[in-house]
Each structure stands twice: as C-alpha cells, then as structure tokens.
Amino acid sequence: MSPTTVAEHRQRVAELVGLMPVLQLPLDECLGLVLAADVIAPVSLPPFDNSAMDGYAVRAADLAGPIPVTLPVADDIPAGRTQLNALEPGTVQRIMTGAPVPPGADAVIQVELTDGGTETVTINASVAQGTNIRVAGDDVQKGDAVLVAGTVLRPAQLGLASALGLARLPVRRRPRVLILSTGSELVEPGQPLQPGQIYESNGMMLASSVREAGGVAVQLRFVPDDVEAFHRALAPYLGSVDVIVTSGGVSAGAYEVVKDALASHDVRFTKVAMQPGGPQGAGTYEGVPVLTLPGNPVSAQVSFEVFVRPALLASMGHAQVERPTARATVTTSLTSPAGKTQFRRGLYDPSSGQVVTPVGGPGSHLLSALALSNCLIEVPEDVTELAAGAEVTVRHLQ
Ligand SMILES: Nc1nc2c(c(=O)[nH]1)N[C@H]1C(S)=C(S)[C@@H](COP(=O)(O)OP(=O)(O)OC[C@H]3O[C@@H](n4cnc5c(N)ncnc54)[C@H](O)[C@@H]3O)O[C@H]1N2
Numbered sequence: 412m413s414p415t416t417v418a419e420h421r422q423r424v425a426e427l428v429g430l431m432p433v434l435q436l437p438l439d440e441c442l443g444l445v446l447a448a449d450v451i452a453p454v455s456l457p458p459f460d461n462s463a464m465d466g467y468a469v470r471a472a473d474l475a476g477p478i479p480v481t482l483p484v485a486d487d488i489p490a491g492r493t494q495l496n497a498l499e500p501g502t503v504q505r506i507m508t509g510a511p512v513p514p515g516a517d518a519v520i521q522v523e524l525t526d527g528g529t530e531t532v533t534i535n536a537s538v539a540q541g542t543n544i545r546v547a548g549d550d551v552q553k554g555d556a557v558l559v560a561g562t563v564l565r566p567a568q569l570g571l572a573s574a575l576g577l578a579r580l581p582v583r584r585r586p587r588v589l590i591l592s593t594g595s596e597l598v599e600p601g602q603p604l605q606p607g608q609i610y611e612s613n614g615m616m617l618a619s620s621v622r623e624a625g626g627v628a629v630q631l632r633f634v635p636d637d638v639e640a641f642h643r644a645l646a647p648y649l650g651s652v653d654v655i656v657t658s659g660g661v662s663a664g665a666y667e668v669v670k671d672a673l674a675s676h677d678v679r680f681t682k683v684a685m686q687p688g689g690p691q692g693a694g695t696y697e698g699v700p701v702l703t704l705p706g707n708p709v710s711a712q713v714s715f716e717v718f719v720r721p722a723l724l725a726s727m728g729h730a731q732v733e734r735p736t737a738r739a740t741v742t743t744s745l746t747s748p749a750g751k752t753q754f755r756r757g758l759y760d761p762s763s764g765q766v767v768t769p770v771g772g773p774g775s776h777l778l779s780a781l782a783l784s785n786c787l788i789e790v791p792e793d794v795t796e797l798a799a800g801a802e803v804t805v806r807h808l809q
C-alpha cells in the first residue's frame with residue numbers, strides 16, 4: 412500500500428473537522444474569532460457634530476472683524492450634554508472636546524487662543540468655518556458595511572463594534588477539542604516516577620496548541636494501554652466536544668490502545684509520507700471527529716502543526732490557516748528519508764541574512780530541541796541530502 416501524502420491527510424482531517432456553527436457572541440468573547448456576516452452600521456460615527464477641542468463654539472463671522480474681540484459666554488457645554496441652546500449671534504458657548512456643537516455655531520476656537528473667560532471671553536484669533544468641528548458621519552455613515560464577513564476580530568474591530576453600540580457579533584464559535592494521551596508508562600507531572608515511567612507531556616503541549624489556535628481545549632490527562640479504560644474515559648465527553656485528539660498507541664506494537672479501541676469504528680489508520688508524524692489515524696468515534704496522533708512528543712506536535720492546526724483555523728472560518736513561511740539557507744548539511752517530507756526543527760535568524768540552523772537531530776523524542784526552535788525546516792519528499800548553504804522553506808512557529 413503506498414503511503415498517504417501529507418496533502419491527502421490534511422484534506423481528510425479538514426473535511427472531518429468541518430465548520431463550526433455561527434453564534435451571536437458577546438464582544439468580550441470574540442477576540443481572534445472570524446466575523447461570519449457583514450456588520451451594517453446601525454448609527455453614524457460620530458453620531459452628531461461635536462467639538463474636536465476644548466474651547467468656545469462660535470460663529471466664524473463674529474470673529475471676522477478686528478482681533479482681539481471680547482464676547483459674552485452664553486452657555487457651558489460639557490461632553491454628554493443632551494439639551495442644547497442655539498448660539499445667538501454675537502455670543503459664544505464654552506464647549507469641551509466631544510460635546511455636541513450647538514445649532515448656529517459653525518466653528519470652535521480652542522481655549523489656548525483665548526483668555527479662557529467664563530462670563531466673557533477675549534478671543535485672539537479668527538477661524539474659518541468648520542474649524543475643530545467633527546462632522547456627524549465623518550468616520551462611518553449609518554448603513555455602511557463597516558466590517559465584512561471573514562474579518563478576524565482584533566482589538567480595533569471590537570472597538571469599532573462597541574462604538575457602533577453592538578453588544579454581540581456573529582462569529583463561528585471556537586471548536587472544543589478533547590485531548591487524550593495514552594500510555595501505561597505515563598505519570599502526571601508533580602507525582603513521583605518509578606523506573607520505566609516518564610512524565611506525560613503531549614497533553615499539555617497539544618492542549619496549549621489548541622488554545623493558541625483559538626480553540627477550547629479539554630485536557631483529559633491520559634489513560635493506560637487498556638481499551639476499556641479508553642472507551643470509559645471518552646464517554647462523558649461525547650456530547651460536548653467537536654473533535655477528539657489522541658496521542659500514542661497507533662504504531663505496530665502489541666499494546667496499541669488507540670488502534671485497538673478504534674479499529675471497529677469508522678477510523679482509518681495510515682502511514683503518511685512524512686517524518687516525524689508517520690503513523691496517523693482519522694475518522695469518527697460515536698459521531699465525533701477523532702484524530703489519532705503518534706505518541707513521540709515531537710511527532711505529536713509536528714502532526715498538530717501540519718494537520719490539526721489548519722483544520723481548527725478553517726473550522727472557525729479563517730481564510731489564512733497556514734503559518735507564515737520564508738526561504739532561508741541552512742547553516743549545516745542535512746539528510747532526510749527518501750519519499751518523505753521531513754520537518755526538522757530549526758532556529759531562524761532573520762537578522763543575519765535569513766539563515767536557519769537545525770536544532771537537534773531528526774529523532775522524534777528530542778523535545779528539548781523542539782522547545783529551543785522557532786521554526787520547522789521543510790525538506791521535500793524527493794530530497795535526501797541538503798548541503799550547508801542550500802535553500803529551504805521554513806515554517807515559523809512563533
Ligand atoms: N515496529 C514499528 N515501531 C514503530 C513504528 C513502526 O512503524 N513500526 N513507528 C514509529 C514511529 S515513527 C512513531 S512516531 C511511534 C508512534 O508510536 P505510538 O503512536 O504507538 O506511540 P507510543 O508507542 O504510545 O509512544 C511512542 C513514544 O512516545 C512516548 N509518549 C507517548 N505518549 C506520550 C505522552 N503523552 N507524553 C510523553 N511521551 C509520550 C512513549 O513513551 C514512547 O516513547 O512508533 C514508532 N515505533
């Protein structure tokens with residue numbers, strides 16, 4: 412059987428995960444989510460003509476004669492004032508930044524150009540009509556499509572929605588991802604280790620990756636290599652999660668709990684032409700999409716990067732699901748298995764002529780090398796050797 416290509420498995424994973432439903436979510440839950448429909452402005456911004464300066468609302472014509480001129484201050488308008496008196500010719504009204512401009516005024520003179528008086532004010536400059544008035548609709552016209560579907564909601568977009576008076580926005584919700592690690596050798600960090608045991612690390616790494624991608628992670632610590640325990644662990648979550656991601660138990664050994672538990676379900680196990688991350692499974696378990704990643708920590712994390720992260724981003728409606736990439740030259744030579752895309756860990760240094768230094772070897776147990784790297788170096792399937800100085804594609808991880 413020929414191995415599955417990286418592209419084929421990516422496609423399968425993306426199809427399984429699908430699209431999350433659209434919900435109207437409160438703005439404070441929308442950061443980083445994707446707008447699912449255009450936002451039509453329900454009001455104009457600014458909603459009314461208002462002052463850009465602390466000063467005096469005036470008629471420009473009253474300052475057109477000899478300067479300085481002294482005029483009576485007929486009213487005082489703080490920001491937030493809702494009732495206004497029309498400006499009578501030959502008078503001014505003291506006005507604050509953001510306060511509504513009274514009918515009859517056609518300019519604001521800033522306080523620095525006056526003596527700051529409260530009964531009468533002496534004004535030392537003339538102004539053109541419109542000076543320091545922020546006209547209603549200057550920024551947004553009521554009825555405008557101010558934010559279009561597909562926009563990623565960042566602080567500025569959420570600020571604009573608030574300014575328009577919107578409390579909720581239509582977005583595709585975050586996928587809820589159950590992370591389940593398997594292995595009888597695993598021990599929870601903080602507990603004592605017996606000989607032959609190791610601390611469990613994939614769960615934390617994958618759950619953090621889900622959160623970094625914008626999903627909600629439920630980290631079910633881990634189960635031993637026991638099929639019944641595997642089914643029992645998943646049962647309480649089946650109605651409430653969108654995706655199950657497992658790690659471990661999928662290769663060729665005698666105790667492959669994930670393979671054994673899911674063999675009778677609609678899950679296809681395959682070898683993908685990549686290294687690390689070769690053994691993969693994908694399908695559904697009791698109606699829930701399930702992605703089974705290999706247990707070696709670097710394999711699990713690279714699998715997440717290559718298959719799961721893009722699928723989660725797509726499920727939320729993101730158009731851009733790829734990490735940014737760059738071309739760089741490798742500082743040392745590399746070898747790579749024939750017929751497999753290799754993802755080596757690297758340290759990319761843009762400041763020194765876009766070079767990348769491999770960190771650690773190809774072994775998929777080398778977690779500290781992954782932790783010291785900031786990119787993956789992609790070696791194409793048909794390349795088995797790269798000389799120092801060769802050009803490669805790097806996939807930035809941060
Ligand atoms: N005869 C063969 N053996 C193996 C093959 C193969 O094709 N034929 N493939 C190798 C490759 S490649 C990988 S990757 C692994 C995948 O193995 P599993 O998915 O079954 O994972 P495990 O055997 O459970 O664990 C592998 C390794 O990783 C450690 N591990 C597992 N889970 C965690 C965790 N949550 N936290 C930290 N470390 C974990 C585990 O202790 C093992 O050392 O199979 C190869 N073998």
Ligand code: MOO
Nearest residue numbers: 687688689710775
């Ligand atoms: O291909 Mo396994 O996934 O590295 O060590």
